[in-house]
Amino acid sequence: MRTLGLAAVSLGVLGLLLFWALGDTVLLRTVDANGSSHETRLWVVDHRGAAWLRSAADHGWLQRLQANPEVELQRSDRWDALRAVVSDSENDREIINRLMAEKYGLAESLIGGVFDHSMPVVVKLEPR
Numbered sequence: 001m002r003t004l005g006l007a008a009v010s011l012g013v014l015g016l017l018l019f020w021a022l023g024d025t026v027l028l029r030t031v032d033a034n035g036s037s038h039e040t041r042l043w044v045v046d047h048r049g050a051a052w053l054r055s056a057a058d059h060g061w062l063q064r065l066q067a068n069p070e071v072e073l074q075r076s077d078r079w080d081a082l083r084a085v086v087s088d089s090e091n092d093r094e095i096i097n098r099l100m101a102e103k104y105g106l107a108e109s110l111i112g113g114v115f116d117h118s119m120p121v122v123v124k125l126e127p128r
Contacts, residue, residue: 027074028053030064038064045099051125052096062121073125082125096122
């Protein structure tokens with residue numbers, strides 16, 4: 001049992017290392033209730049002319065953007081002011097999960113083995 005637990009942790013660490021190593025991550029800047037800004041590095045996919053992010057419901061960056069959807073996104077050394085719109089659509093979840101898997105391949109599989117992506121929250125970023 002202990003060996004199985006160590007294997008799962010090792011896969012998780014490997015997945016996180018792959019996350020950081022793979023290209024096309026973005027920095028998302030959110031603002032908390034006290035007005036402090038926070039930057040989070042995330043994977044991104046493009047769908048229907050917009051950038052999309054994915055998260056578990058309990059992640060801090062998601063909670064901050066739900067409270068204040070005015071965010072900034074750095075991609076390719078450019079910052080854009082955007083508005084985050086959370087989608088409740090099952091179709092959007094399925095599409096964004098598929099696009100993430102296609103784009104990030106092995107890293108997505110490894111991280112998916114540690115983090116449950118069956119019911120993610122998907123976020124569309126629109127121009128302000």
